[in-house]
Amino acid sequence: MYHHQVDIRVRYADTDQMGYVYYGNYAAYFEVARVESFRQLGFSYKKLEEAGVMMPVLELKTKYLLPALYDDLLTIKVTIREFPKVKIRYEYEVMNEAGQLLTTGETTLAFIHKETRKPVRMPENMANLLSPYFE
Amino acid sequence: MYHHQVDIRVRYADTDQMGYVYYGNYAAYFEVARVESFRQLGFSYKKLEEAGVMMPVLELKTKYLLPALYDDLLTIKVTIREFPKVKIRYEYEVMNEAGQLLTTGETTLAFIHKETRKPVRMPENMANLLSPYFE
Amino acid sequence: MYHHQVDIRVRYADTDQMGYVYYGNYAAYFEVARVESFRQLGFSYKKLEEAGVMMPVLELKTKYLLPALYDDLLTIKVTIREFPKVKIRYEYEVMNEAGQLLTTGETTLAFIHKETRKPVRMPENMANLLSPYFE
Amino acid sequence: MYHHQVDIRVRYADTDQMGYVYYGNYAAYFEVARVESFRQLGFSYKKLEEAGVMMPVLELKTKYLLPALYDDLLTIKVTIREFPKVKIRYEYEVMNEAGQLLTTGETTLAFIHKETRKPVRMPENMANLLSPYFE
Numbered sequence: 001m002y003h004h005q006v007d008i009r010v011r012y013a014d015t016d017q018m019g020y021v022y023y024g025n026y027a028a029y030f031e032v033a034r035v036e037s038f039r040q041l042g043f044s045y046k047k048l049e050e051a052g053v054m055m056p057v058l059e060l061k062t063k064y065l066l067p068a069l070y071d072d073l074l075t076i077k078v079t080i081r082e083f084p085k086v087k088i089r090y091e092y093e094v095m096n097e098a099g100q101l102l103t104t105g106e107t108t109l110a111f112i113h114k115e116t117r118k119p120v121r122m123p124e125n126m127a128n129l130l131s132p133y134f135e
Numbered sequence: 136m137y138h139h140q141v142d143i144r145v146r147y148a149d150t151d152q153m154g155y156v157y158y159g160n161y162a163a164y165f166e167v168a169r170v171e172s173f174r175q176l177g178f179s180y181k182k183l184e185e186a187g188v189m190m191p192v193l194e195l196k197t198k199y200l201l202p203a204l205y206d207d208l209l210t211i212k213v214t215i216r217e218f219p220k221v222k223i224r225y226e227y228e229v230m231n232e233a234g235q236l237l238t239t240g241e242t243t244l245a246f247i248h249k250e251t252r253k254p255v256r257m258p259e260n261m262a263n264l265l266s267p268y269f270e
Numbered sequence: 271m272y273h274h275q276v277d278i279r280v281r282y283a284d285t286d287q288m289g290y291v292y293y294g295n296y297a298a299y300f301e302v303a304r305v306e307s308f309r310q311l312g313f314s315y316k317k318l319e320e321a322g323v324m325m326p327v328l329e330l331k332t333k334y335l336l337p338a339l340y341d342d343l344l345t346i347k348v349t350i351r352e353f354p355k356v357k358i359r360y361e362y363e364v365m366n367e368a369g370q371l372l373t374t375g376e377t378t379l380a381f382i383h384k385e386t387r388k389p390v391r392m393p394e395n396m397a398n399l400l401s402p403y404f405e
Numbered sequence: 406m407y408h409h410q411v412d413i414r415v416r417y418a419d420t421d422q423m424g425y426v427y428y429g430n431y432a433a434y435f436e437v438a439r440v441e442s443f444r445q446l447g448f449s450y451k452k453l454e455e456a457g458v459m460m461p462v463l464e465l466k467t468k469y470l471l472p473a474l475y476d477d478l479l480t481i482k483v484t485i486r487e488f489p490k491v492k493i494r495y496e497y498e499v500m501n502e503a504g505q506l507l508t509t510g511e512t513t514l515a516f517i518h519k520e521t522r523k524p525v526r527m528p529e530n531m532a533n534l535l536s537p538y539f540e
Contacts, residue, residue: 060196163282
């Protein structure tokens with residue numbers, strides 16, 4: 001199992017007139033958590049794309065338990081529970097500074113070739129960096 | 136069962152460097168479909184809020200089957216399958232002009248009081264406008 | 271002088287907790303006005319890019335006179351005052367349904383080659399479609 | 406003169422299909438720079454709003470010199486050149502890790518009362534925190 005967490009400060013741009021983070025904006029928070037978990041592993045999503053592999057999202061689920069508010073310093077915990085093969089599944093928990101669980105989510109992503117847009121396997125260096133967490 | 140559909144043109148702002156509509160932006164498309172379905176019924180989400188009832192989203196699910204592309208004229212079909220009580224569940228299908236099903240989604244929303252932020256029942260005038268579709 | 275206007279409904283996603291359209295979101299409204307003015311001329315920005323020419327924005331100015339509010343049906347008037355050569359300058363006026371002028375703006379865009387990212391002249395077919403408005 | 410700077414990582418959500426940060430997204434970067442400059446001063450924009458004062462943007466100018474790209478770690482330098490009275494003017498410079506100046510901008514903001522939405526003077530505690538930089 002692989003875990004990582006990142007902190008994200010809620011921007012005014014993220015709020016809506018209800019005074020909550022707009023429900024569509026968590027997808028970008030989840031993206032930041034995924035990308036930073038890659039970086040922590042010594043991997044770069046940017047370099048992955050430059051090497052010809054893209055990771056489009058196949059599925060997104062989000063449960064909104066409590067609202068995130070303007071200027072909240074959110075902690076996004078990201079978990080990979082199963083060693084990925086042709087797809088990779090991430091789970092997310094969003095907490096505020098008071099430790100309240102605000103939002104849970106999950107995304108499933110594929111690996112595709114940048115030119116052909118056909119599915120490919122997870123790149124070997126990514127597999128090597130992840131595998132120690134699943135032994 | 137209640138059905139409605141709206142057309143939305145993909146903006147450049149909605150795309151990402153993959154050349155696809157960013158996965159977080161469908162939430163706003165779903166919002167437009169919900170709000171316009173209200174308007175078609177003779178109801179206004181804006182007036183609902185002015186009358187003290189807000190509808191935060193409790194849950195979002197999205198499946199990305201094929202990418203929506205820049206300048207695509209998307210059709211968003213929205214369906215309410217069950218007559219809502221304290222929650223309302225919407226299903227969405229996003230199609231492009233070629234009739235390809237690109238994305239499916241669903242959202243569950245609550246009714247809450249604007250000041251207390253406590254759950255309330257669906258407003259009666261909304262219930263009256265919806266009920267003919269569920270007889 | 272070339273004029274065009276489009277209507278845009280303010281989405282909940284566009285608002286912020288002040289209850290106004292977030293100041294950064296007008297840029298996307300201006301983009302819609304530009305692109306639809308192209309379409310009205312019989313031109314497609316999408317096809318322009320497919321033909322290898324992109325139009326990045328060089329400069330943006332916006333004055334916020336009155337706030338645009340949720341669910342407002344905005345009219346965006348777009349004007350090209352001078353016949354463009356290597357750059358194209360657009361002016362915008364945003365009005366609400368009451369006819370109040372909410373926002374004014376202008377953008378200057380370049381024409382660049384998609385691969386080299388170097389400046390190019392305005393494509394000839396675009397020049398031909400625009401020139402009758404500047405005689 | 407007051408200076409502050411913040412770092413912002415470009416998200417995938419911020420890019421467009423040109424592979425650049427979408428021109429409308431710099432407004433949110435500028436907002437982060439403003440808010441963090443407040444925090445560095447020992448001031449909180451959130452608390453300002455809670456105390457009944459809001460700061461809507463009156464004017465925005467942005468010049469796009471070079472594109473910001475996905476995953477760039479941008480530095481946003483924010484400057485207040487003149488001691489503010491009824492309006493506050495910020496200047497911005499956006500640089501990438503290579504030290505290239507990508508974007509310059511400026512915004513002018515007002516102070517208004519949250520309920521009346523009428524202009525008010527800059528709050529005294531904010532004036533006190535800023536004044537040492539203008540002596």
